[in-house]
Amino acid sequence: MTECPKCGGSDMAIILYGLPSEELLDSKKVKEKKIILGGCCVSKDNPKQECNDCGWRY
Ligand SMILES: [Zn+2]
Numbered sequence: 001m002t003e004c005p006k007c008g009g010s011d012m013a014i015i016l017y018g019l020p021s022e023e024l025l026d027s028k029k030v031k032e033k034k035i036i037l038g039g040c041c042v043s044k045d046n047p048k049q050e051c052n053d054c055g056w057r058y
Pocket of ligand 1: 004005006007008009051052053054055056
């Protein structure tokens, strides 16, 4: 999905869980907020994407 179902914005970020590699932390996608690091605590209810416009997650 590339559009936010709430506000229709296209500035969606993917939320990644687990321990990020140094390469990932330094990547352009993280700096541009295309990837959000969700930490290493994973539950089945954790959202996978977040809208950078309205903060909506799912
Ligand atoms: Zn949104």
